[in-house]
Amino acid sequence: MKVAIQGERGAFSHEALRRTLPAAEVLAxxxxxxxxxAVERGRASAAVIPIENTLAGPVAEHYDLLLARRLxxxxxxxxxxxxxxxxxxxxxxxxxxxxxxxxxxxxxxRDFFRRHRRIRAVPFYDTAxxxxxxxxxxxxxCAAIASRQAAREYGGEVLRAAIEDDKQNFTRFFLxxxxxRVLAGANxxxxxxxxxxxxxxxxxxxxxxxxxxxxxxxxxSRPVKGRPWEYxxxxxxxxxxxxxxxxxxxxxxxxxxxxxxxxxxxAAR
Amino acid sequence: MKVAIQGERGAFSHEALRRTLPAAEVLAxxxxxxxxxAVERGRASAAVIPIENTLAGPVAEHYDLLLARRLxxxxxxxxxxxxxxxxxxxxxxxxxxxxxxxxxxxxxxRDFFRRHRRIRAVPFYDTAxxxxxxxxxxxxxCAAIASRQAAREYGGEVLRAAIEDDKQNFTRFFLxxxxxRVLAGANxxxxxxxxxxxxxxxxxxxxxxxxxxxxxxxxxSRPVKGRPWEYxxxxxxxxxxxxxxxxxxxxxxxxxxxxxxxxxxxAAR
Numbered sequence: 191m192k193v194a195i196q197g198e199r200g201a202f203s204h205e206a207l208r209r210t211l212p213a214a215e216v217l218a219x220x221x222x223x224x225x226x227x228a229v230e231r232g233r234a235s236a237a238v239i240p241i242e243n244t245l246a247g248p249v250a251e252h253y254d255l256l257l258a259r260r261l262x263x264x265x266x267x268x269x270x271x272x273x274x275x276x277x278x279x280x281x282x283x284x285x286x287x288x289x290x291x292x293x294x295x296x297x298x299x300r301d302f303f304r305r306h307r308r309i310r311a312v313p314f315y316d317t318a319x320x321x322x323x324x325x326x327x328x329x330x331x332c333a334a335i336a337s338r339q340a341a342r343e344y345g346g347e348v349l350r351a352a353i354e355d356d357k358q359n360f361t362r363f364f365l366x367x368x369x370x371r372v373l374a375g376a377n378x379x380x381x382x383x384x385x386x387x388x389x390x391x392x393x394x395x396x397x398x399x400x401x402x403x404x405x406x407x408x409x410x411s412r413p414v415k416g417r418p419w420e421y422x423x424x425x426x427x428x429x430x431x432x433x434x435x436x437x438x439x440x441x442x443x444x445x446x447x448x449x450x451x452x453x454x455x456x457a458a459r
Numbered sequence: 460m461k462v463a464i465q466g467e468r469g470a471f472s473h474e475a476l477r478r479t480l481p482a483a484e485v486l487a488x489x490x491x492x493x494x495x496x497a498v499e500r501g502r503a504s505a506a507v508i509p510i511e512n513t514l515a516g517p518v519a520e521h522y523d524l525l526l527a528r529r530l531x532x533x534x535x536x537x538x539x540x541x542x543x544x545x546x547x548x549x550x551x552x553x554x555x556x557x558x559x560x561x562x563x564x565x566x567x568x569r570d571f572f573r574r575h576r577r578i579r580a581v582p583f584y585d586t587a588x589x590x591x592x593x594x595x596x597x598x599x600x601c602a603a604i605a606s607r608q609a610a611r612e613y614g615g616e617v618l619r620a621a622i623e624d625d626k627q628n629f630t631r632f633f634l635x636x637x638x639x640r641v642l643a644g645a646n647x648x649x650x651x652x653x654x655x656x657x658x659x660x661x662x663x664x665x666x667x668x669x670x671x672x673x674x675x676x677x678x679x680s681r682p683v684k685g686r687p688w689e690y691x692x693x694x695x696x697x698x699x700x701x702x703x704x705x706x707x708x709x710x711x712x713x714x715x716x717x718x719x720x721x722x723x724x725x726a727a728r
Contacts, residue, residue, distance in 0.1 A: 393669035
């Protein structure tokens with residue numbers, strides 16, 4: 191089974207995949223659009239995509255793509271984001287003058303840079319790509335910040351493990367594919383809907399769940415392109431395929447301009 | 460009056476400021492945190508900050524800062540985002556081989572690059588900063604994509620105006636200051652609240668507005684740092700200081716873990 195990820199091998203999506211489907215083969219794609227294309231055109235049978243992070247928030251582009259394209263959410267997973275300082279074998283921390291990584295990762299390791307004033311943070315397009323770069327260039331005065339998986343992937347050594355400031359750093363991932371398969375034990379549903387532009391519209395939309403005691407674990411809004419100041423809502427409800435959920439979705443369709451189920455899957459943990 | 464903006468002079472925030480307060484002096488700051496610091500410490504009497512864009516969505520960092528800091532929203536404004544190709548005087552389009560701009564701006568001008576295959580898009584940290592760079596370097600084979608204000612600021616010439624793909628591209632800005640001043644005609648309120656982690660909590664929160672016929676023009680959620688999978692909501696209601704709004708906010712405080720009013724101001728347009 192081949193699974194697409196955005197970013198280089200060793201990216202956090204790769205680590206998330208390895209934990210969900212250890213035997214899967216990875217297809218590294220440059221952009222998120224390439225990831226969706228790969229699955230839609232059959233070059234990969236699924237993709238692992240980050241959807242939200244507990245510090246940075248939603249991955250907006252992936253919400254937009256879930257709506258624009260036709261892939262189905264089959265699973266969710268949560269990964270604790272651990273940032274490691276990685277360098278070529280034999281390099282010591284005292285040798286390091288520059289550290290490459292994605293700007294978000296650099297920003298999440300500020301304490302490390304505060305404690306090592308002689309080390310300069312250098313923004314790079316990708317965390318795992320930074321490890322690949324540092325190792326390929328055989329630089330002895332450089333390191334990168336990335337996942338442990340990235341160290342394995344490029345033969346790097348972890349100089350300092352878990353240098354992230356905030357340990358409450360988790361990313362939620364979706365496994366998406368073309369097949370609308372619902373796994374056994376599915377107890378969570380992700381959907382998108384657009385309310386009419388009338389007072390109380392969102393309140394009415396949420397009533398279809400509240401009046402049936404269906405819990406909402408998440409709601410997110412995104413702008414609608416071409417229609418300024420209008421929004422699409424993305425919601426996760428803690429129900430799978432049952433009568434109450436079915437009725438709630440029918441009820442929601444009565445109220446909304448559109449409703450689309452993006453996937454029904456087992457809740458992580 | 461000195462007003463802080465994030466980015467170089469000529470940034471879209473500068474253009475928004477010029478339209479709201481034409482006589483104000485600009486204080487250009489490197490980061491959004493610097494902008495908030497400048498106002499809090501009195502180096503500027505206000506700041507203009509983008510809060511959402513109709514294509515890209517919310518400016519998450521500014522939502523986070525509005526909650527973390529104590530500045531007050533005094534005004535909102537909306538600016539149509541027009542991207543212009545700007546170069547040093549005398550440079551012709553046929554000379555241009557590289558175009559510098561912020562990645563979001565480059566992404567919003569894809570048609571231009573499709574029609575001019577010989578021109579390479581080069582990511583830069585800031586739109587106006589790209590104009591400054593191109594002019595300062597006296598490069599004849601380079602141009603930048605930025606606001607008309609940036610061309611004025613650095614003595615650039617507009618080679619092609621309005622090269623953005625989607626004309627429905629607007630950014631909403633807030634003018635924030637330390638004074639909790641409510642301008643005459645204020646008919647909109649921005650607030651932040653956190654619901655208790657119980658089923659139907661958001662539905663109950665929205666009921667305080669719906670049951671009083673108060674319209675919600677926007678709702679946005681952001682993760683709470685240190686409390687994974689919990690969220691703060693930001694809402695805008697179409698009411699100023701009146702009895703219904705006052706009662707709704709008291710009612711909301713009964714239901715929520717916290718409620719904070721971020722500003723009461725006249726709605727744009």
